[in-house]
Amino acid sequence: MSDPLPDPPLDPLRTLLASPPDLPVASGLDELADALRLDGVAVLQAPPGSGKTTLVPPAVACAVTGRVVVTQPSRIAVRAAARRLAGLLGEPVGESVGYSVRGERRTGPATRIEVVTTGLLLRRLQHDPGLSGVGAVVLDEVHERHLDADLTLALLVDVRANLRDDLVLVAMSATIEAERTAALLASGPASAPVVTVPGALHPVEEVWCPLPAGQRRTDERGITPAFHDHVAATVRRALADHPGDVLVFVPGVAEVDAVIRRLGGLDADVHPLHGRLPGAEQDRALTAGPRRRVVVSTAVAESSLTVPGVRVVVDAGFSREPRTDHRRGLASLVTVTVSRASAQQRAGRAGRLGPGVVLRCWSQTEHAHLAPHPEPEIATADLTSFALEVACWGSDSVDELALLDQPPAHALTVARTVLTELGALTDDGRTTPRGRAMAGVPVDPRLARALLDGASLVGARRAAEVVALLSEDVRAPGGDLVAALRQMRSQDRSGSWRAQVKRLEAIAREHEGPGAQSLTDDVAVGLVVALAHPDRIARKRPGSSTYLMTSGTGAALDARDDGALTGLEWLAVADADRRAGQREARIRAAAPLTEDLALEAAGSLWDESDEVVWAEGRVLARRRTMLGAIELSSARLSDPPADAVADAIRGAIAAEGIDLLAWSESAVALRDRLDFLHRALGDPWPDVSDAALTANLDAWLGAQLARVRSAADLRRIDITSALRALLPWQVASRLDELAPERVEVPSGSVVRIDYSVEQPVLAVRLQEVFGWKDVPKLADGRVPLLLHLLSPARRPAAVTADLNSFWSNGYPGVRADLRGRYPKHSWPEDPRTAEATARVKNPRPRG
Incomplete structure (x- = not known):
């Protein structure tokens, strides 16, 4: 929530706008101001590098009363945007321009422009829907279609329509999504005004640098070492052939580290850039230096950051996006091929200062087959957090919200089911007090549950460490999360993780209680993971190296990893994915577990029931104790209930067909006669087709099924009598007359x-x-x-x-x-009057 204080003078901002930097967007500021005066909403469309983030917030601040909140998709972009604008004003961050990110806030009484992450603004909206003290919201990079950005836009439209018609909204987009966004922002039948500013990027030369023939970019583990080598070699080629700093795009943190390891000995400064770095290291990557620089970055630098000095881009051609297998409950970040639109945005980073060059690590032919645009997250991501936010907002239906795309119905149903099982929602979809507490934890609801419940079981500190580990998408060595935790504790470059631990520990302390168990790190990590993902608790199958999860999904460790997890009876799986054509999901991150702790974490999945099935030609009856799909124990039932046996036979007949019964010759003949009369005369002659008999077993076999205990009993069923019982009394006596x-x-x-x-x-x-x-x-x-x-x-x-x-x-x-072939037989000329015979006539004697 912003500081509810009087507006300070606008002199620094007006001074900036009186003589703005030479940026293309400056030409559209007057049109934008006019649109806001008339409509209070507008969409500004301009390409990356045109100065939207730098000049639009001051222009809006000069047009409204109250603080201007500006959203950015990442913490790096927030801090960079605030520093850039404050530097133009000649002020330190925290005066006219400040910022707020998770766990850090630099604002003051004079702050008129506050840059925040989209997720942080979403939290504020939930706590203060009226946005007290805020005069305008500027949503940057709406074209990236992140899930929290889509939802924040929808909630702001709702606020403007029902609480704050004076709230000014500006959405900034770099693509043709601008028109769709304008339609959502409109308060009447006409769309919100769109202010379009042409770009002024310099030409960017395209250089195609595909991997040599015979080598693969990816395998079942992800990016191959050979491709990392190729990316590093392409960086060296870029430094040798082209002037300027080099910006390298790779999909994730592990790939950033892998490429940097291969760039030793360069006559240039090499910097990583990603969201898990401490702020000081991020600042170094975003600050020009005395020597040439190579910045190896994830997608955070794709559109919302300016990396000074860059004239060359090396694009590995991959991004990391959320994907969810809703049927198996597997959600994770996956490495996917970049879209053409994203590739174009990345290339544009080389053309901001002057003519540049992009070296793409794929061929021109491959480029033609790329998807035109990335899919919006709402179509592919896990929707659990989204569904909880919507429920906390109080909307009865997502259809009421101004979303650019509606979520897939099945994915939303799955998300609400998960939230109900976690105790966050009531059966009718309302938020519970527990759900509101979970929504207040800045992590996925599953991880929030693990933090709140784990604090009382393993202690607040360890629960916070594990949840922070899971929320940071840390790649576990050999899939071993315990090893990953120890690694993070010992690393100097784990500042982001340590800050997250500190924030989460403060929340967890309120739920710690006196009952924390004395557990080793091994099983403590597993317990917290199991609390977050009870559906992914896994037990090794007997006689196999593969696992079965409580959800019913099979899973396996990577056969090439022979680490601490190999051979363990129980695992708590944090991350798993299933690739096309594979039977088992691949376990990417897990921790050891015990049966007792599995029951502690997933008690709601425990069930004891009697199971009666038909298998191998007989009735099998047993009492099974289950944890989801995992069988904990099984004991034979000597005298199963008759109705359960009958149900088992019904199920077997439905699955294997009516031929499972022992059909005598007389039963087959009677069925054929009844089938003929049903086809010839219709009702009331019964339908005796396979489908009809299977669907109506009780009508003709009910009493006899109840006596079946074995295959021998099944063979003794008198099917002929059962079929006759189907005949209504009014036609039964005519069977032999109509179908003898x-x-x-x-x-x-x-x-x-x-x-x-x-x-x-x-x-x-x-x-x-x-x-x-x-x-x-x-x-x-x-x-x-x-x-x-x-x-x-x-x-x-x-x-x-x-x-x-x-x-x-x-x-x-x-x-x-x-007649010539059978001369002993009768062949009369007039068979109508001849005597019929079943015997051979003797031939007449010759004489």
Whole structure:
């Protein structure tokens, strides 16, 4: 919350604007001021390097009463922007211009412009929705589409619509997202005004530097050592061939360190730049020096920071973005190929001071296949923090908020389920007191739960250390978080982590209590991780090196790591991912655990139940004690409940099909007859298809299923009687009339009808139907029998359902063909009047 004090004189800011630096955005400041006077909102669109962050806040401050809050996406950018603007005013930071980041604030009574991280402004909005003392908010870099920036924009629109119609809002964008943002900021049918300032970047030459053929940029572990070597070699090439300082983009902290290790012996100063560095080291990277410099940076320098002296950019072509597998509950930062838009922004860093050059560590062909833009975080990230913020804000639905993109429905449902399980939300989605306490901890809600509950179990200090470790995205050596913790404790360059520990420990002290257990670091780390991620508690599968997590997801340690985690029975997994085509998730960071501590952390997942299943041709019944999907113990049940057995049989039939039952010949024949009548006459003749019988097992097998205990019992089921029980009383007596099992032919033989085909078939020797003029009809005369007329050797001779026509047209040809081959048999010229016979006639004696 800003200091509610009277506005000091604006002389330093007005003086700056009276003679501003030669920056492109200066040409649009008057138009911006006019837009704010008329509408109170505006979008300023200008490319990176045009001076938006430097000159727009003073212009807004001169147009409003109250403090101007300016957001930046990172702590590095906050401090750099405040120093830059204060330096232009000739003042130290903390006078007219100040800043606030997590754990550090440099403002005073005279501060008119306060630069903050977007996350910090989000916290302020939750505690003071009216933003007391604030006259305007300037949202910088809205095009980057970070999740907290999208939500902050939406909440500010809500505040302006319902609490503070005098609050001035300015959104600054470097891309065509400006038009969409303007539509959200509008208070009426028309969009907010968009002030567009053309850029004045110098030309940037593109140099393509792909990895040599046969080498890979990435493997299952991430960036390969060969590619780190290639990036370092490209930096050396840039220094040799081009003037100016070099800015190198790599995806993460581990890659920054890997490249710097390979740049030893350079005739230049090499500096890392990322969010985990102490402020003094960040300042050194952002300050021009007497010698040429190489700054190896994560994406923090992509658009919101100015690194002085840079004329050359080396781009490794990767970024680190959040990705979530909601089905398996796996959320992590992953290394992805950079988009064309991000690559263009990075290249632009070389063209701010004069003509520059970008050396891209990929080919021009690969460049053409890059995604045009990065996906917004709301589409890919874990939404647990987002859902908690929305709930704390009091919105009944995210649809009410002015978001550039709505979150995926399934991802939001998963997030709310997690929050409910953590006790942060009620079943109807309202925030609980525990949830508000968790929202006040500046980490993910899962980590907040681990801090608050872990303080009473392992002590406030250790809980804070582990949670800070997890929130800093520290890469554990060999995946071992205990080793990572010891490393962080001993490192001099862990200032960001130490500051976070101090902040979290102060919060945890309020929840420590007297019950902290005396645990070694090994299992204490595991317990805190398990409190944060109870769904990732893992137990080694019997006889295997792989693990099963409580969520039901399989996981495995990297086979190439033979460290402290190898072979442990229980693990608490902090980070895991599953790549396409892999059966098991890969464990990237974990700590040892015990069964007792697993139960302590995930007691809500404990369950004891009786399980009755059909397997291997028999009923298996056991009492199982489970921790989520992990079986802790199992004991045989000798006399399972009858209804549970019946349910198991039902499930087996549904899974394996109706053929699991023992179908006798009579049962099959009866089913075929019933199926025929259902197709021919419809209701009330029952449907006896596989699907219908499976869906209605209780209707015809219920009583008999209750007596089944084994495969032998299943075979003893009288399916014929069960099928007859399906017949309604009003039609049961007509079964033999409408679909007789057999029919008597003119020879006196009684022949079985085959109902297994579409049209019932009577297969009979031709001589046995002499005298029939028409074929019998079934189903009240609706369906004629299909006659398969056989030769004396019972081979097919003809097929007909119209016997009268056959006698006239087909029989003469059959007679001519067969009488020579079967002379002992009767072949009358007029079969309609001939005597039918099932026997062979003796030939007349010759004389």
